[in-house]
Amino acid sequence: MKSLGILTIVLFLSLSAFAGETESKTFLVLFKSKELKSLNTSLKDIQSQFSSAFKVRSYAGNSELAMIINIPECEFDACFLGQFLVSLEKGEEMKLQEIAFRLVDMTANKKFLDNYLIAFEANQQKKKNDKRPTPAP
Numbered sequence: 001m002k003s004l005g006i007l008t009i010v011l012f013l014s015l016s017a018f019a020g021e022t023e024s025k026t027f028l029v030l031f032k033s034k035e036l037k038s039l040n041t042s043l044k045d046i047q048s049q050f051s052s053a054f055k056v057r058s059y060a061g062n063s064e065l066a067m068i069i070n071i072p073e074c075e076f077d078a079c080f081l082g083q084f085l086v087s088l089e090k091g092e093e094m095k096l097q098e099i100a101f102r103l104v105d106m107t108a109n110k111k112f113l114d115n116y117l118i119a120f121e122a123n124q125q126k127k128k129n130d131k132r133p134t135p136a137p
Contacts, residue, residue, distance in 0.1 A: 024072040026106040027081055031065040031099065039099065040089045043067060046099070049086055064101060078103040 036042060043065045047058045055070040069081070082097030097103060 023107065024070060025074050025076075027069045027071070027078060028102075028104040028106050029067045029069065029081075029096070029100045030102040030104075031067070032101045033065055035099065035101070036065070039094070041086075041099075046086055046096075050084075068106075077108070078105045 031043060031046075036046075043058050043060060047056050047067055050056045050067075050069055055072075057068045059066040059068075071081075079097075082095060082100070082103050084096045085093045086096050086099055087093050
């Protein structure tokens with residue numbers, strides 16, 4: 001009986017050690033400053049609404065306003081994120097996709113880019129091998 005208990009404990013410890021964590025996702029949300037002004041809101045207001053639940057960074061500069069949202073262990077995409085409601089002045093609420101200029105799933109795009117680069121490098125190597133002249137007998 002004692003060995004059965006020890007075996008059970010070892011089994012649970014090994015399962016927890018090999019359990020894979022779900023991947024966190026990173027989303028890039030771009031805003032047009034004119035649209036935010038017309039809605040009487042700011043990037044900081046929108047960031048504060050998301051920062052209570054997720055890790056959020058915002059960037060403002062010479063180009064579009066950007067917000068990066070890092071969501072740990074999630075199973076949704078940019079369309080689902082776009083459905084989040086953002087509170088505006090005067091008690092109004094709008095979906096994020098209606099306010100944002102663009103929503104981009106950076107995690108999915110990174111995987112796509114990695115696969116594209118692998119295929120491109122393989123194609124370049126194949127072209128390089130095809131260009132080599134074969135020695136005449």
